[in-house]
Amino acid sequence: MVYKTRNDGRKIDELRPMEAKAGVIPNADGSAYFKIGKTTAFAAVYGPRELHPRFLQNPKTGILRCSYSMMPFSGSGERIRPGHSRRAQEIALVMTASLNPVVDLTAFPNSVVDIFIELPQTDAGTRCAAISAAAIALADAGIPMKDMISSVAIGQVDGTVVADLDYSEESYPAIVSDIPIAMLHNSKEISLLQMDGEISKEDLIKAMEMAKVAIEQVYKVQVQALKEKYQKVKQ
Amino acid sequence: MIENKQTISELASKNKRLDGRGLEEYRQPITIETDISRTAEGSVRVQIGQTVVLAGVKLSIEKPYNDTPDQGGIMINAELTPMSSPEYERGPPGIKAIELSRVIDRGIREAKAIDMKKLCLEPGEKAWFVIIDIITINDDGNLFDAGGLAALAALKCAKFPEYDPETGVVDYKIKTKESLPLLKEPLPITVYKINNALLVDPTSQEEKAYDARLTIASDTNGTISAIQKGGNTPLSIAEISNIADLALKKAKFLREYLDKVIK
Amino acid sequence: MSKILVKEKSIVTPGEVLAEGMDYLPGQHTYRQGEKILSEVLGFVTLSGRAIKANPLSGPYRPKVRDKIIGKVVDITFSGWRVNTNTAYLAMLNIKDASTRFVRKGEDLSKILAIGDFVVVKLTNVTSQNLIDLTMKEPGLRKIAGGRIIKINHQKVPRVIGREGSMITLIKNKTGCEITVGQNGLVWIKGTPEEELVTEQAIKLIEEKAHEGGLTEKIDVFLTKNSKYKPQTPTPTKTFTKTPTKTFAQTQNTTQTKTEN
Known part of the structure; x- marks a missing residue:
């Protein structure tokens, strides 16, 4: 247990400062901006709309389709080539799977709800920020949802389980595990789980328990963003 | 799906617009916000009306081109994201994005806005290359002006990252105080012709109703560095003269916003 | 003990618990999970008797029979017009439902409604798959121009x-x-x-x-x-x-x- 004080001085279960806003893209049916530390994400929802090509249509329900993209200047090093890398496609896939459990599109057969994510600035935890932003945008778009989804990464840095790793921790010169997690607010069921690194089963369970608490903080920020948009209107 | 083409065209002939603006009037707000992405060497958010674009500058060290061994280089890329409009799709840049980036690129390149020789570190071996990415957040028309303004603003506020000539390593985490060697500040303005009326700053609905458009990039002295005509209707020399006057006037107008934010 | 956890007219988010206990009934856009009633939309709450309801603040239009809508003609077929309804679903306007006059076989339908025209129409049929039939043969229903x-x-x-x-x-x-x-x-x-x-x-x-x-x-x-x-x-x-x-x-x-x- 060498990693005791975190690089930026946070407590082990402390998240970076968060900010969120709903309804930031007028053209979209729903949208959001979500910021955690130096990672920022825009999410836009379009639909339900016609789905092409037709063979992708499902006559029983509408489908959800995510697209994830880091802006070329958003990486901490050299410019990132635009376009859909294999990494971006994989993230889009796990994002869709993480949001699907709460979204109910049975009233919109054969249609698609598109979610587009763009990140202008990143400092680790991008897929979690993307999911948290997407959930706000979906709710803002009035898509029927049984629950909210919130997401945060838990990790293990040199033997210590910590919440919301930043890039300096992800690249810490020791064994580091990164575990992005998304959860349903009410049941605390897990809808996104990935892991890279080395971790014992005990520590993995510990990480998920930490996620349960950490995710509540993300949830509060998401709900506040949604209520703020409409409360302002109400006054 | 809503275009109101016919009404826009009829109104234009009476010097009127759908949103009540004058033909030569820009939408408000016009805002330029700098440093919106700290991972970029320079970055801005530009808003004109409901159109929002981001631009970011990245610098990298590359081998100079063979025909210009003592110079750096520049590249401009525009992404019309499907996030910003229901009309854009995922995938490689379409022709609209290519034209947008080319027009802005030529405005800057042909004005010789950047002192390319100052970007050279070791002739024939190493030079700084400047890449500007323009990303749309919400497209409500006039991406040429918004994108051009964003590109110039991003160039103006970019700072070189720390570079160690001994090891040849660039540390992108550390920004120096050194700005890009800018010689000129070209800004493109696009004038649209709808039903014989000339207007600026079209909304996305007005962009669907135009007959011809002309983009003119000019610097602070009013010297023109790039022109692009679009649309299927021809323009007379007299019209082009009027368009140039209007474009130069509006370049001055937009430049005031830029000068307020970036000294 | 049953109780309501939110105030009338307050804004609620998806998954928010609105009431606890079996004395209340889940109304529109809410659902029951065990003892609880939860919202399934971003909306504001209204109570009527024992039913608690969430009213969406945004969201897609769901086609309903007898609704009057404005649509845009996007295609012409043998039997009529396809109309964009500002939803994920195109609607069908049959020749016989568009005009009271007799339309000859082979007549140029674009003379009646051209692609790009906007129409005020009424929904006459909506299937479970959201296939929509329209009519334009009632007072006030027509092609609109100008404005x-x-x-x-x-x-x-x-x-x-x-x-x-x-x-x-x-x-x-x-x-x-x-x-x-x-x-x-x-x-x-x-x-x-x-x-x-x-x-x-x-x-x-x-x-x-x-x-x-x-x-x-x-x-x-x-x-x-x-x-x-x-x-x-x-x-x-x-x-x-x-x-x-x-x-x-x-x-x-x-x-x-x-x-x-």
Whole structure:
């Protein structure tokens, strides 16, 4: 247990400062901006709309389709080539799977709800920020949802389980595990789980328990963003 | 799906617009916000009306081109994201994005806005290359002006990252105080012709109703560095003269916003 | 013990617990999970008796039979027209439902409705898969030309129309514009360019302030301030609201305008 004080001085279960806003893209049916530390994400929802090509249509329900993209200047090093890398496609896939459990599109057969994510600035935890932003945008778009989804990464840095790793921790010169997690607010069921690194089963369970608490903080920020948009209107 | 083409065209002939603006009037707000992405060497958010674009500058060290061994280089890329409009799709840049980036690129390149020789570190071996990415957040028309303004603003506020000539390593985490060697500040303005009326700053609905458009990039002295005509209707020399006057006037107008934010 | 956890009219988010206990019933856009009733949309809460309901603040229009909508002709087929309904679903307008006159076999259908035309139509049939049939053969249903079309959040349509059409009548009387509000959120406005703009702004204002009290008064003030229209004769009552009882409200408003002048 060498990693005791975190690089930026946070407590082990402390998240970076968060900010969120709903309804930031007028053209979209729903949208959001979500910021955690130096990672920022825009999410836009379009639909339900016609789905092409037709063979992708499902006559029983509408489908959800995510697209994830880091802006070329958003990486901490050299410019990132635009376009859909294999990494971006994989993230889009796990994002869709993480949001699907709460979204109910049975009233919109054969249609698609598109979610587009763009990140202008990143400092680790991008897929979690993307999911948290997407959930706000979906709710803002009035898509029927049984629950909210919130997401945060838990990790293990040199033997210590910590919440919301930043890039300096992800690249810490020791064994580091990164575990992005998304959860349903009410049941605390897990809808996104990935892991890279080395971790014992005990520590993995510990990480998920930490996620349960950490995710509540993300949830509060998401709900506040949604209520703020409409409360302002109400006054 | 809503275009109101016919009404826009009829109104234009009476010097009127759908949103009540004058033909030569820009939408408000016009805002330029700098440093919106700290991972970029320079970055801005530009808003004109409901159109929002981001631009970011990245610098990298590359081998100079063979025909210009003592110079750096520049590249401009525009992404019309499907996030910003229901009309854009995922995938490689379409022709609209290519034209947008080319027009802005030529405005800057042909004005010789950047002192390319100052970007050279070791002739024939190493030079700084400047890449500007323009990303749309919400497209409500006039991406040429918004994108051009964003590109110039991003160039103006970019700072070189720390570079160690001994090891040849660039540390992108550390920004120096050194700005890009800018010689000129070209800004493109696009004038649209709808039903014989000339207007600026079209909304996305007005962009669907135009007959011809002309983009003119000019610097602070009013010297023109790039022109692009679009649309299927021809323009007379007299019209082009009027368009140039209007474009130069509006370049001055937009430049005031830029000068307020970036000294 | 059953209890309600949220206040009437308060804004709730998906998954928010609205009530606990079996004494309450889940209304529209809510669902029961064990003892709890939860919201499944971003909306505001209303209670009626024991039922608790969430009213969506945004969201897609769901096609319903008898709704009057504004659509755009996007394709012409052998038997009629395909119409974009501002949803994920195209609708079908058959020749026999479009025109009262006899259409000869092989006649150029684009002479009746061309691609790009906007139409006021009524939904006559909606299947479980959202296949939609339309008609244009009722009073007020027709092709529209000129003026402008704007798009609003369809959840705000009832506010734009107002109680018994009071809001829309107020705007019509103050601006002299013809207004058609489609249930799918498309609104057609026709008048002088200046008054069309004032009308558009007034409707956007309603959309923005839909949940405020005293909305009619605010819109009245806005229109009095911004509209230059002077009504000479009572404007025609071609409204497309759901309830036809607007004559009273209209007479009232016309008198009001006159006294102000």
